[in-house]
Amino acid sequence: xxxxxxxxxxxxxxxRGISQVILIENAFSGFIILLAITVSSYFLGIIxxxxxxxxxxxxxxxxxxxxxxxxxxxxxxxxxxxxxxELFLNEPYQWIIALAGAAITAIVTAAIMHIxxxxxxxxxxxxxxxLTWFMLLAAYxxxxxTLSPELVPQYLSHRKLKFVGETHLLEGILNGIxxxxxxxQNVSCFLxxxxxxxxxxxxxxxxxLGNIIALLTALFLGAEHTLITMGLYGYxxxxxxxxxxxVFQSNQNRFSIILTGIFGAFLAVIMTxxxxxxxxxxxxxxxxxxxxxxxxxxxxxxxxxxxx
Numbered sequence: 001x002x003x004x005x006x007x008x009x010x011x012x013x014x015x016r017g018i019s020q021v022i023l024i025e026n027a028f029s030g031f032i033i034l035l036a037i038t039v040s041s042y043f044l045g046i047i048x049x050x051x052x053x054x055x056x057x058x059x060x061x062x063x064x065x066x067x068x069x070x071x072x073x074x075x076x077x078x079x080x081x082x083x084x085x086e087l088f089l090n091e092p093y094q095w096i097i098a099l100a101g102a103a104i105t106a107i108v109t110a111a112i113m114h115i116x117x118x119x120x121x122x123x124x125x126x127x128x129x130x131l132t133w134f135m136l137l138a139a140y141x142x143x144x145x146t147l148s149p150e151l152v153p154q155y156l157s158h159r160k161l162k163f164v165g166e167t168h169l170l171e172g173i174l175n176g177i178x179x180x181x182x183x184x185q186n187v188s189c190f191l192x193x194x195x196x197x198x199x200x201x202x203x204x205x206x207x208x209l210g211n212i213i214a215l216l217t218a219l220f221l222g223a224e225h226t227l228i229t230m231g232l233y234g235y236x237x238x239x240x241x242x243x244x245x246x247v248f249q250s251n252q253n254r255f256s257i258i259l260t261g262i263f264g265a266f267l268a269v270i271m272t273x274x275x276x277x278x279x280x281x282x283x284x285x286x287x288x289x290x291x292x293x294x295x296x297x298x299x300x301x302x303x304x305x306x307x308x
Contacts, residue, residue, distance in 0.1 A: 009070065010056060017052040017075015021125075022180060022196060022239065023247045024203060025071050029195040033181065036191035037083075040183045044083060047095060048181075051075075051082025051102035058106035077109045077128040078102035084132045084287065087182055089139070090148045097135070097145070105131045121299055122248065125239075125288040133284055153283035168229045169215060176211040176234020180288075184230065202246050206261060210234075210241030213265040223273065236272050236290040237265035243295040252306045260298060260308055268294040 015030030022033075038045025055078025059069045068074065085098035109127040116123055139145035171186075177196075178189030197204040214237030218228045227233060245261030253260065271290035279286055302308050 010053070010060070013056045013070050013072055014049070014053045014075055016070070016072030017056055018048065018072070018079055019195070019199070020072040020076035021080060022192075022203075022207075023242045024196065024199040026195075026199045029199045030072070032195035032198065033192055036178075036183065036188040036195070037181055039191065040185045040188040043095075044086060047082050047086045047098055048079055050099055052079040054078055054082075054099060054102045055106040055109070058103050059110070062107075062110065064110065074106050074109055077123075077125060077131075078105045080125060080128040080288075081105040081132050083182055084128070084285075085135060088132075088136055088148050088151055088285065089146060091144075091146045094146075101131060101135055119300075120303065121296055122243075124243065124292045124295060126292050129287050129289050129292065132287060136284060137282065147283070151283040151285070154280045156277065156280060172215050172229045172231055172234060173208070173211050175229065175231025176214065176238060177207065177231070179231040179235040180239065189231075203242065206241050206245055207238050210238040210261065210265040210268075213237060213241075213262055214269050217266050217269045221269070221273075223269075233269050233272055236286075236288060236294070237268040239288060239291040240264040240268040240294045240298075243291070244298045248295075248299055250306075253302065253308055256307060264294055264298050267297065 012027045015027040015034070016025050018030035018033050019026050034045060034049055037048045052072075052075035055075045056069060056072070058078075059074035064074060079102070081104075082098045082102040085101045086094055089097060105127055108131050109123065112123045112127050135145065136147060136151065139147045174186055174189035174193075175184050177192050178184055181188075181192065183189060183192070193204070193207070196207050211234045214234045215228060217237075218233040223233055241261040241264050244264045245257040249257045268290050271293050272286060275286040275289050275293070298308065
């Protein structure tokens with residue numbers, strides 16, 4: 001039976017689920033991020049809130065561990081799935097599919113948590129990626145799903161790099177932060193940075209460091225200027241450096257976390273280019289798969305190289 005305390009607990013867990021997208025467990029940071037999404041799109045803000053809430057509710061109804069629910073660990077993958085399906089499907093009622101996807105993602109999250117329990121690795125955003133890809137691919141066989149026109153399959157042999165336009169580094173830094181939530185509006189991106197800084201100075205420093213490393217690496221390696229400015233090489237690097245240098249580090253590697261984080265951000269840029277190329281023939285977005293792969297490589301290597 002619901003009471004004021006239960007409703008408050010549910011609300012806080014929902015907001016923490018929003019903040020957990022950037023590996024932060026802070027309800028107020030989650031609220032600021034929700035505000036940032038709403039500033040960009042009022043409807044997308046509603047989808048984000050409901051998706052995190054649905055993921056949290058599914059976990060509660062399913063009897064998941066209360067500590068994990070309250071940490072927001074069942075909300076963030078659902079939130080990302082809801083936003084992604086709302087953006088990448090193109091039909092009048094895609095919001096229904098988006099919210100249904102958010103609910104399914106909570107179940108997929110629980111399943112992958114169990115499967116990966118023996119590995120000692122975090123699930124990160126893998127449930128969201130898999131579920132979103134599967135539902136977007138379903139559009140090729142199910143008439144109910146209609147893909148957005150921007151998701152167009154391309155032949156690799158016809159793909160050519162486009163270096164038109166200039167690279168705007170400051171805009172690239174802001175967009176790199178915003179792209180974690182598919183946002184490009186400057187006000188929204190700045191609000192997300194505020195949310196990160198509110199969670200702690202370490203988060204703020206590493207977000208900026210990871211983003212700058214990603215921009216410089218992408219420039220040095222000859223990435224397309226438009227993609228750099230849009231922040232598409234930055235957001236996976238940000239998440240990777242947060243994961244390996246702040247959230248999942250220990251006393252054994254505390255002296256090497258900066259170097260490891262820099263390597264992680266660099267690796268995320270390579271992974272972004274690789275995964276994006278791999279998915280071109282399917283017309284799928286890379287989402288946060290480069291972050292997941294880069295983080296898993298480093299965190300798994302630490303099982304053998306504990307000082308890494």
